[in-house]
Amino acid sequence: MLVGGLRVTLNYTMAYPRTGAKMVKTVWIGDVQSGSYDNQVVELKGWVKRTRGSNKIRFIVLRDSTGTIQCVAKRDVLGDASFDAVKAALIESSIIITGTVNVDERSEGGHELVVSSVEIIGPVNPERPFPITESAMAAADGGETEFLLDNRHLYLRTSRMTTMLKVRSSVFGAIHGYFRDLDFVEYQAPNFVAGAVEGGSTLFEVPYFGRTAYLTQSWQLYAEAAMPALERLYTIAPSFRAEKSRTRRHLTEFWHAEMEVAWASNDEIMSHGEGVVRNIASTLLDERTPELESLGRDLDLVARYADSPYPRMRYDEAVETLQGMGVDVEWGQDLDYSKEKVLTQDFDVPHFLTHYPKIAKPFYHRVDTEDEKYVLCHDLLAPEGYGEIIGGGERTWSEEEILKRLDEEGTPHEPYQFYIDTRSYGGVPHGGFGLGVDRVCSWLTGADHIREVIPFPRDSRRVTP
Ligand code: 4AD
Ligand code: MG
Numbered sequence: 001m002l003v004g005g006l007r008v009t010l011n012y013t014m015a016y017p018r019t020g021a022k023m024v025k026t027v028w029i030g031d032v033q034s035g036s037y038d039n040q041v042v043e044l045k046g047w048v049k050r051t052r053g054s055n056k057i058r059f060i061v062l063r064d065s066t067g068t069i070q071c072v073a074k075r076d077v078l079g080d081a082s083f084d085a086v087k088a089a090l091i092e093s094s095i096i097i098t099g100t101v102n103v104d105e106r107s108e109g110g111h112e113l114v115v116s117s118v119e120i121i122g123p124v125n126p127e128r129p130f131p132i133t134e135s136a137m138a139a140a141d142g143g144e145t146e147f148l149l150d151n152r153h154l155y156l157r158t159s160r161m162t163t164m165l166k167v168r169s170s171v172f173g174a175i176h177g178y179f180r181d182l183d184f185v186e187y188q189a190p191n192f193v194a195g196a197v198e199g200g201s202t203l204f205e206v207p208y209f210g211r212t213a214y215l216t217q218s219w220q221l222y223a224e225a226a227m228p229a230l231e232r233l234y235t236i237a238p239s240f241r242a243e244k245s246r247t248r249r250h251l252t253e254f255w256h257a258e259m260e261v262a263w264a265s266n267d268e269i270m271s272h273g274e275g276v277v278r279n280i281a282s283t284l285l286d287e288r289t290p291e292l293e294s295l296g297r298d299l300d301l302v303a304r305y306a307d308s309p310y311p312r313m314r315y316d317e318a319v320e321t322l323q324g325m326g327v328d329v330e331w332g333q334d335l336d337y338s339k340e341k342v343l344t345q346d347f348d349v350p351h352f353l354t355h356y357p358k359i360a361k362p363f364y365h366r367v368d369t370e371d372e373k374y375v376l377c378h379d380l381l382a383p384e385g386y387g388e389i390i391g392g393g394e395r396t397w398s399e400e401e402i403l404k405r406l407d408e409e410g411t412p413h414e415p416y417q418f419y420i421d422t423r424s425y426g427g428v429p430h431g432g433f434g435l436g437v438d439r440v441c442s443w444l445t446g447a448d449h450i451r452e453v454i455p456f457p458r459d460s461r462r463v464t465p
Helices: 029-033 080-088 134-139 144-150 159-181 220-230 266-287 289-294 299-307 315-324 337-344 399-409 414-424 437-445
Strands: 041-053 057-064 067-074 094-103 111-122 204-208 211-215 232-240 253-262 312-314 351-354 377-382 387-394 430-436
Touching: 029 041, 029 057, 029 067, 029 111, 041 067, 041 111, 057 080, 057 094, 067 080, 067 094, 080 111, 134 144, 159 232, 159 253, 159 266, 159 289, 159 437, 220 232, 220 253, 220 414, 220 430, 253 266, 253 437, 266 289, 266 299, 266 351, 266 377, 266 387, 266 430, 266 437, 289 299, 312 315, 315 337, 315 351, 337 377, 337 387, 377 430, 377 437, 387 437, 399 414, 430 437
Parallel strands: 067 111, 312 351
Antiparallel strands: 041 057, 041 094, 057 067, 094 111, 204 211, 232 253, 253 430, 351 377, 377 387, 387 430
């Protein structure tokens, strides 16, 4: 903004219109708890997590995005008006508290704030107190899970969800870091598309000005169009699947990290899959150890996933293993969750399954010239019963082969003409994979259900809030 010819940068130190509070925040509770402000006077901004006490003294547990601290407020210090305001402040009121940081072994986190003044910023109406309480959860008609999903917008600020969101952020950062360090270019594909990538049964139809469009299931086909331009490319973007069945690992909208590389074989692509997953595990150990501990995750397991190589096994061997375990599985089927769960229960690290039967996979998978019953593909299966987190492989790259594969599947050429064209002008061997980011978050945090790791989970029954 220009004031009297000078460029002035607006910042949040402008007076807050209603209360006059300064809106820049300089002190974080996490730093107070780690000892950076011992015996100093600080101004803390946050939300009331819990409050208790008497008419003379109140204990307020204040939270912000970095932690919690107990604050002790006394009537004889604050005066009646301020003390009564504190006493009336309900859970999730936003509040600014000034006070002295005391080292106190008995307090959670080892510190306590002795309050000298308080300002309530966003009070909570006593007629509509914060709805997420133990008793409300126990009494909810549809059960606790549905109650928390209905109140997801408020549930996000609870410590478990906050922790999940922080872990999730580090997972995204680790994926970007892995690819950018290797000079991959981040590239965006459209979300409205004209055809399926992963089979018609999970396509979302969208009315599109008198025509039908679909929400994309994968960035892949459009990435292949840019492969001759960029050679090494990746994205993290939402993908959409009309999954009717509700399982602990399916969402209708999920976050998909995908990559595509020119001149690459199935083996090379697998080594990137292993590389990115190990980088995610080691990044979490670097950045999110307290969070993983608070979720009850065994850090030795995460360290093993970061440090160990991931073995490779052919599909046929997996089917034989399953059959040996008494699982009803026929050669030629794609392995669904019920089978992967059994197979991966005893894995100590993720395993790649390679060489699936051609009949189990879409047209874009490249046929193995050594045995045309198979395709040169891989799934990466996470241990502990989590199952598939990556699907990828080599692409059918010559024009002749892609036309043959489309015809074998009975797939019309028209929506894929752009894709066929990429082969007509200098096709080269290439491949890539897609990694389900939410699935990886779910596995590495040890979550029971994929919806625990995404802010607003979408499934066949829920698009609200
Ligand atoms: O195995 P998928 O279907 O493979 C593809 O979409 C390829 N076109 C990717 C590529 O080669 N570029 O999906 C890839 C991954 C799965 O391994 C899984 O982790 C995740 O995406 N995924 C889902 N995650 C959550 N909810 C769903 N409904 C998912 N469907 C797939
Ligand atoms: Mg798959």
